[in-house]
Amino acid sequence: MKDIKEYVINYDFIKRFDIEALKKSLILPLYEDEIYSYCAVCKSSDIKFAKSCFFNLPSFINIKQDEILFYLSDLEKRYKLYNLYKSSLQSSEQNNKNFIEEFFYTLLKFSIEKRASDIHIETDEKLLIFRFRIDGRLKHIISFSIDFFKIISSYIKLRAKLDITQYRKALDGRIHEKIDEISYDFRVSFMPTISGESIVLRILDNKTVKKDLNLLEFSKPIYEGLKSISSLTQGLVLVCGPTGSGKTTTLYSILKSFDISSKKIITVEDPVEYKLSGITQINVNDKLDVSFSSVLKNILRQDPDIIFIGEIRDKLSLQIAIQASLTGHLVLSTIHSNSALNSISRLLDLNSQSFLLSSTLKSIFYQRLVLRVCPYCAFKGCEKCNYTKYLGRTAICEHLRIDDKLSSLIAKNSSLDEYKSYLKKIDYEDIYSDAKIKVKKALTTLDEVYKVLGFEDEV
Template sequence: METKNIRIGDILINAGFIKEEQLQEALAYQKVDKSKRLGAILVDYGYVTEAQLLEALSKRLNVPVLDLKDTVIDLDAAGKIPQNIAFKYTLIPLAEDNNHLVVAMNDPLDFYAIEDLRLITNMNIDVVLAPREVILETIRKTYTEIEAKKAARAANKAVEGSSLSFVEDILTNEGDAPIVNLVNSVLLKGHNAGASDIHIEPFEKETMIRLRVDGLIVDYLTLANNLHQSLIARIKILSNLDIAERRVPQDGHFRIRIDGVEMNVRSSSIPTVYGEKMVMRFLSMNVPLDHAGQFGMNDQDYQKILQMLQSPHGVVYITGPTGSGKTTTLYMILEMLSQRNVNIATIEDPVERNLPKINQTQVNILAGLTFDVGLRSILRQDPDIIMVGETRDTETASIAVRSAITGHLVLSTLHTNDAVSAVVRLQDMGVEPYMVANSLTGVVAQRLVKKICPNCREAYAASEIEKELLGEPRLTTLYRGRGCHICNNTGYKGRTAIHEILAIDKTIRTLISRKEPIEDIYSYVEETGRLIPLRKSVSNLTIQGITSMEEFLKLSYYVE
């Protein structure tokens, strides 16, 4: 199509859309603002509509006007033109065939634009017409899809050989495929890397996707920030959240199946200064629990907890900070107890894993089903063993204690730094000391400690201060991880649990019921050796070269 000698003003006058004096007025303005195209000036002046402009050009040049909303765009063809060029000239490549590139333009008489396209692509340019705003919107959408396709391709390299499907069918548009593939690849990568959480974080110039692996945040992907909102919208659709609401936090979940294993993904969004941040957490609903290694305990600790669980009634608490594996330990205990001829009921928020032969109830605050309400109802269900996901308030703590006194074995979690502190925590929550003394069977404090990566583990000479901190003056060698590709350059691979187990005996019950200072309980268990402190457990792992001095110092800070 030769356009160099065709003038848009003549076309519009011949079509009867404008008069000569209107054309001259627009040309006079163009001399002042040379950056503006004549057609745009005439539209701005109201002398002609964009539809009339396109109609006249279509008839004169014999090129069609396309509805881009119904046009499937070849992303490979669009990718031949940089996004900044597409915006500069208001055009979008649609398809390619036999060295011809079909391009939608708003101004097909822009000779310089067409020449630039020929130079960039070394192809013949075939022009079609489309409205300006529609082209601009299509540019934004198309190049977002191109970026998503590139990101998905990069993400796919790390997850080849794995398959993912959604338990519930999620309707998607064909144009959403690159974003859909990107989200799928991110979920697969997170699962295959053993991540507990996936963080999607918006910043000023980019979006970062990071994974929490073995308690550490590691970088995974950096994306162009124009992908961010589409990425968040896809996850919101999966989670049945409001995609239009970006001002307040939202929580949801969806279910996926990876390599035949079904799991729940909990999603949480929160607005930040650069957009919504999204965190997805994997909850492995049906993955078998690993009971090997006696819950990760040594023989002495394992026998202590077995003895606690032999009691037909009482409360056993698992304590520790968020992310210390408390719920996983509870689930392993429940699976072991379910082998007996007993009825087990739970009240949880959320239910993280489906357990056979166990009646699990999900907290639903909106419906009024809280921990204390659920616990009261469970007591009318003839249970032998009750698991309360978390003792959060006075009411729940009181009901749990009374349930234990009246003949039930109750398992729950608390947030305390060590085992003995659970006694103080219950009293602070308003439970009478005599009730704590009569109901409490035992407390298991737990932490997860990172293990040194076996691939990059190296020995070094222990310093005098390290020997002093570990209480081993004759120690000569300690170990650390250098960092390698196996461990994402963190120096750690995997985690192991350490425990501090307090079995409540007659003396401790007396100290609690008499409201003696907590220091008296600490002194008693230390003098009698009834409790091996967490600090001692991690010290042993450090000396054995299983974990590092860094982990020892971190845990020592938390428990002191």
């Protein structure tokens, strides 16, 4: 099956036809030359209709039905991007600025309308490929000729205050843009590749971290556990899971549950992605000698009540987290692990002293994000969900509260079997139990849970 991203779709060509007729017939026009017309079809396409519309069809390009419908959606926005791309190539360098500015703004606005978290701009030998990460999955949006690469790359570098002559090393910057009267920050990363550069723009949308805990769709036991953190005055609380599992959003929402006006809250992040009012946020920057280790070594001199460490990444960050917890501070942080129980092993692997960890660790939350069933199309696929049948994501989670028995097991550096035996005895509800609740409520599906967590007997 041919990959549609290998084609520069001619949206002028598509505009000649009735869009509703194309959708009904499941025909996607691609382009034409002086001899032939080219279009994409699927198993359910009306081939007779295609042959009546196009001249000289040498063969059909076969793709999936949902792809045809997706590329025929948002047609005006795709048409605008396509024509701005052509105008940017055809105009002189002196007159190009307005076209590329409008192209970039249109691209950013389109990504936000599609609820993207990242924009990926990638090169191969002949094409420049644009993809959006939507609900954690990359979705191809549009492709252009490679000639457009230098224009868009240079413009993004200028906006991010980066060296436009540098193509052979990694670059990082930031762009601020107001779209429909709402301010957005975009974190920009350039990485050299064998065919040019890979450019990724992370969309930093403060709306996602302004949510209260009760708006994050956690099941009741998990919500109660997260809410209880606000009553703690000291100790270590961890949220664990892989990259992109929503850990930071959860922790920021926990921070919002505190009485910020009476607390000194300091965050140490690499980098600070979301700005929160009333909280002291420190951006780690090795170039300015504001390193993770130097900040953590001096943070207690700032007289904090609550410390948020972006990630327990090494022995030093764990030592300081434990030290701060022992001296009357509440420390919130994240760690990469594949279960709440596994995070204890990860902490001990960082050479923490088990008796100190046992007296400071209070709660561990392990969470993952699963796709949410689209509420608009009853699982048929529609324009709102990009014909994927899913719209947005919801969290599934488990909460391991460190009681006296677990604290004792940590202090004795017990085996994994001893932990599991005790958790079984107290009917511990793991993440699979939470997943069952979401499936029963038709918020997600078993297939999606299996994809995210793997097949387990418990589900």
